[in-house]
Amino acid sequence: MSTSTPTPQDAGLPAPPSRPPPPQNATPTQINSASDVGIKPTVVHLGDDIRWNHDLYAELNRQFHVERSYSMGREEFKTALRERRWGDFVGMYRPFWNTGGEMGNWDDELISLLPKSCKIYASAGAGFDWVDTKTMAEKGIIYCNSATSCTESVVDLALIHLLSTYRALPWSFLAARSGSPSQFHAANQNIAASTHNPNNSILGIVGLGRIGTRLAWKAATAFEMRVWYHDIAPFPDREKQIPGGAKFCSTLEELLRSTDCVVLCTPFHGEVLLSEKEFAMFKEGSRLVNIARGKLVDETALVKALDEGRIAAAGLDVHADEPNVNPELAKRLNVLVTSHTAGASVESHVGFERLGMENLLGWLKSGKQGTVSAVNLQWLMEE
Missing domain, CATH: 3.40.50.720 (NAD(P)-binding Rossmann-like Domain)
Structure with a gap:
């Protein structure tokens, strides 16, 4: 991946409004405060805290405004989407397969509630039978799995x-x-x-x-x-x-x-x-x-x-x-x-966590060409 800093425009997003830069030596919390949300596109982090790739997560926070959903059931999640609790987010990040998926299958009912700004979902795990990846693509959303990690x-x-x-x-x-x-x-x-x-x-x-x-x-x-x-x-x-x-x-x-x-x-x-x-x-x-x-x-x-x-x-x-x-x-x-544990190892989970962030950062820099494990590009509808 290039060391140049990705911008929202690289992913085909509108230019952000002109705002003063954050203060020198500002902390990540200060940079990601509500007043700065308009500067960076928003990603919703589904589920638990990351565990291993902390430097990469810090880079994700530098490039995106990261909102957290933690764990919520389907009805609560649907309500949050209807209320636009996380605003016009551009992406979703789910680093683990055993958390952040409590809302159940990603079918048309859920996908239809996503804001039009949403363009990418980067998720852990190899399988994606619980996701209607074709409907996502038809809505302009790239779905990325993490199969290579396991x-x-x-x-x-x-x-x-x-x-x-x-x-x-x-x-x-x-x-x-x-x-x-x-x-x-x-x-x-x-x-x-x-x-x-x-x-x-x-x-x-x-x-x-x-x-x-x-x-x-x-x-x-x-x-x-x-x-x-x-x-x-x-x-x-x-x-x-x-x-x-x-x-x-x-x-x-x-x-x-x-x-x-x-x-x-x-x-x-x-x-x-x-x-x-x-x-x-x-x-x-x-x-x-x-x-x-x-x-x-x-x-x-x-x-x-x-x-x-x-x-x-x-x-x-x-x-x-x-x-x-x-x-x-x-x-x-x-x-x-056995108990569906073929992909269950520390090495797999480290890779799931990392690859999801690499997909998001790559997309921000180069759009769909920057993703590394997209599975539905053949159906992708783009404006």
Whole structure:
């Protein structure tokens, strides 16, 4: 990022009224007082205080007037928007996924209440199924996520789930933790007959984005797995990053019928990806890992596929009805379930916090070209 100071005009905003400069050696509080709000565009910081990137947050305060919403429910938030509590703000900043989202889904009801001045929403986390990014874009609002910040964490947990489907980790873990000698003995004596090493088997990845590509690299490097993938188009440059390359499958059916373990790394766009029809296509005795979104999988159909042996084992970090976990899946010894924690690490959260601010500062300097992780530019309507 350039070291030159961004101005509101760089983002296509009107010139601020002429005002005297703040006093020399003024404190941030003095600079951001109500009398100075007109000098700088306003950003609404949703949720808790930042925790790590304090120097960058100080820069955000130098370039923007920062208002705070803290945590408020949907009705209170709607009232605040109607009352224009934060004025004509140009952007929103949500640094954490577990705070600042208490108002619920960002649908047309909420988006329609935003001031016309609002042009950017920079938020933590990788997924954005809770945001109508198309409607935002049609209102001229850029939505930025923070997917790049949690890539390593998501991939590492995906590998644990992948290994679990090959090596029956839930069975072994629960038997040992039970304290029961008979359960321990049963696992110790019988697991070997149903488990396998992953090396030289075929890993099928649905969605060869950053996470999918990194997962392919680690699985091919550490476990010597062969990689096949399905996406909207082939990605030759990404294929070259993977040891041994990767085979593109033009249809999902081709991938499901041929691979030994399928990992979902694709966004949820409102439709179930794997239902009874698709599970019938899986190679007999193959495995499924989902670290994307729970609603991609028809869990009733997955239970049936497990009962029939079509799916030998599954690893699920995400679930269709979170925070409720399907009890038919949770009780199985061949299914590892975790609590949507694939991206949960200190490193991820440091990155979420930082990337949101970088998006806002980049936008202020260069408009949409200055954003670093926008996801809805293809629909963006601009004046």
